[in-house]
Amino acid sequence: MRLLRICLAPQPEEVAMVRQAISGVGEALGLSPRLLSDVKLATSEACTNAIVHAYEDGERGAGTLVVLAAKAPDALVVTVTDGGRGIAPRIDSTGLGLGLPLIAALSRSLVIREGPGGGTEVEMTFGLVEDPVP
Amino acid sequence: MRLLRICLAPQPEEVAMVRQAISGVGEALGLSPRLLSDVKLATSEACTNAIVHAYEDGERGAGTLVVLAAKAPDALVVTVTDGGRGIAPRIDSTGLGLGLPLIAALSRSLVIREGPGGGTEVEMTFGLVEDPVP
Amino acid sequence: MHGSQIEAFVEDGDGVVILRGEHDIATTPDLRAALGRVRTGSDRILIDLGACEFLDSSVLGVLIGELRHARERAGVLIILLPRDHASPVRRTLELTGLLDVFDVRESVI
Amino acid sequence: MHGSQIEAFVEDGDGVVILRGEHDIATTPDLRAALGRVRTGSDRILIDLGACEFLDSSVLGVLIGELRHARERAGVLIILLPRDHASPVRRTLELTGLLDVFDVRESVI
Numbered sequence: 001m002r003l004l005r006i007c008l009a010p011q012p013e014e015v016a017m018v019r020q021a022i023s024g025v026g027e028a029l030g031l032s033p034r035l036l037s038d039v040k041l042a043t044s045e046a047c048t049n050a051i052v053h054a055y056e057d058g059e060r061g062a063g064t065l066v067v068l069a070a071k072a073p074d075a076l077v078v079t080v081t082d083g084g085r086g087i088a089p090r091i092d093s094t095g096l097g098l099g100l101p102l103i104a105a106l107s108r109s110l111v112i113r114e115g116p117g118g119g120t121e122v123e124m125t126f127g128l129v130e131d132p133v134p
Numbered sequence: 135m136r137l138l139r140i141c142l143a144p145q146p147e148e149v150a151m152v153r154q155a156i157s158g159v160g161e162a163l164g165l166s167p168r169l170l171s172d173v174k175l176a177t178s179e180a181c182t183n184a185i186v187h188a189y190e191d192g193e194r195g196a197g198t199l200v201v202l203a204a205k206a207p208d209a210l211v212v213t214v215t216d217g218g219r220g221i222a223p224r225i226d227s228t229g230l231g232l233g234l235p236l237i238a239a240l241s242r243s244l245v246i247r248e249g250p251g252g253g254t255e256v257e258m259t260f261g262l263v264e265d266p267v268p
Numbered sequence: 269m270h271g272s273q274i275e276a277f278v279e280d281g282d283g284v285v286i287l288r289g290e291h292d293i294a295t296t297p298d299l300r301a302a303l304g305r306v307r308t309g310s311d312r313i314l315i316d317l318g319a320c321e322f323l324d325s326s327v328l329g330v331l332i333g334e335l336r337h338a339r340e341r342a343g344v345l346i347i348l349l350p351r352d353h354a355s356p357v358r359r360t361l362e363l364t365g366l367l368d369v370f371d372v373r374e375s376v377i
Numbered sequence: 378m379h380g381s382q383i384e385a386f387v388e389d390g391d392g393v394v395i396l397r398g399e400h401d402i403a404t405t406p407d408l409r410a411a412l413g414r415v416r417t418g419s420d421r422i423l424i425d426l427g428a429c430e431f432l433d434s435s436v437l438g439v440l441i442g443e444l445r446h447a448r449e450r451a452g453v454l455i456i457l458l459p460r461d462h463a464s465p466v467r468r469t470l471e472l473t474g475l476l477d478v479f480d481v482r483e484s485v486i
């Protein structure tokens with residue numbers, strides 16, 4: 001069941017809006033405060049990766065970023081898709097490399113695959129109740 | 135259809151053996167040299183991550199590492215599972231953070247989830263023929 | 269509150285930077301600039317996250333950069349955390365192992 | 378061949394390290410040691426991957442570390458690649474963007 005679909009420009013200023021929207025979804029599903037903050041952080045990191053890494057500097061203006069949220073029987077599935085150059089290691093990344101392992105730690109499962117438009121699709125699945133061992 | 139299952143100690147010296155075994159699988163499936171080398175590298179990186187990150191220094195001796203390969207209709211699925219502490223960013227990682235994005239770049243899709251024993255399961259899916267646009 | 273605010277001043281020789289609201293890739297340039305302003309002339313930098321409601325890995329990157337700066341000039345960096353132990357900010361630092369890396373105290377905000 | 382071999386010597390003032398076979402997390406300690414041996418007294422280091430059949434990201438980490446070393450002492454690091462443009466080693470350097478970072482030449486091995 002689709003809960004959310006936002007298309008936005010891959011720009012830093014947009015990420016706060018995505019967090020606000022996904023918080024609304026999580027609150028409607030009755031997520032605990034901890035789960036809610038995990039969903040917000042993971043979604044934020046995935047969007048930031050798309051903004052920072054998916055596009056060459058000059059091409060971000062024409063780029064896209066789509067955030068979807070859907071409810072599975074016992075899970076919230078958030079998908080962040082860009083239309084960029086595809087995931088690859090970048091030795092000159094100024095980041096610390098915390099993003100992907102952080103998303104993996106926060107989500108029940110993380111899928112990374114090529115998006116329909118050739119960019120990257122990051123699909124994160126979250127439980128609706130906290131796991132017994134946090 | 136299961137093609138391979140190896141259980142090994144999470145030790146650096148074992149990774150070469152995993153590559154040799156997965157090469158055999160890939161050759162039997164008739165993978166092109168490039169696909170074969172992609173499968174080898176991705177599998178090698180996933181094993182190395184388990185060896186380097188999954189266990190505290192003192193606990194690697196009792197650790198496990200399982201590598202499975204299975205054939206799906208049009209894909210080779212390789213799963214690397216450890217019984218370690220679970221994936222999380224480690225700020226003191228001496229690595230360059232190339233492993234996960236490299237695996238994502240090499241595979242058609244990458245799934246990271248908690249393993250049955252609480253560690254990390256990394257599932258990599260590869261096409262059996264090269265994608266039109268490399 | 270989903271806005272974000274950065275306050276930076278020098279007090280008793282300490283450089284103080286206070287983050288309020290949500291901080292991410294959009295606010296790291298301001299954060300870097302604020303740290304640059306208070307860094308000169310202060311051996312001790314306090315970053316107060318007591319009223320910070322969210323931070324992401326790009327903010328953590330700035331904090332770690334600041335820690336390196338501090339160590340290079342034998343200075344001190346102190347991170348003040350929300351008193352609420354369930355705060356998202358605390359959890360983010362915990363998940364990334366940074367609670368053990370930084371000199372962490374409780375904020376009074 | 379699935380073995381691995383590292384040869385290290387100084388020739389005409391250049392430090393030369395030749396990697397043969399497959400190199401990964403198990404052989405990086407030997408690679409680091411070999412580089413340490415030839416580094417002293419050589420301004421120019423050649424790492425010959427002409428007969429290297431596999432390398433992983435931990436080997437790339439050592440190569441990048443060596444490049445930093447070289448830059449710090451204003452030295453030169455040259456990576457010699459297999460002539461075969463379809464070689465796995467070349468592809469690995471390409472995928473990680475390192476073909477553009479290193480001074481890369483063709484090996485004569």
Ligand SMILES: Nc1ncnc2c1ncn2[C@@H]1O[C@H](COP(=O)(O)OP(=O)(O)O)[C@@H](O)[C@H]1O
Pocket residue numbers: 049050051052053054055082084085086087088089090093094095096097098099100101120231235
């Ligand atoms: N959406 C994306 N498009 C292209 N490359 C990506 C994307 N997301 C991640 N990457 C690649 O994966 C690497 C690791 O990402 P991450 O773990 O978030 O660390 P960091 O952003 O700090 O480099 C990035 O450096 C980048 O090369």
Ligand SMILES: Nc1ncnc2c1ncn2[C@@H]1O[C@H](COP(=O)(O)OP(=O)(O)O)[C@@H](O)[C@H]1O
Pocket residue numbers: 097101183184185186187188189216218219220221222223224227228229230231232233234235254
């Ligand atoms: N099997 C694993 N178990 C625990 N943590 C892992 C595992 N694999 C990866 N990680 C975490 O993910 C981070 C990123 O991995 P990777 O991209 O391979 O970079 P690197 O190994 O260079 O740090 C690691 O630093 C580590 O914290």
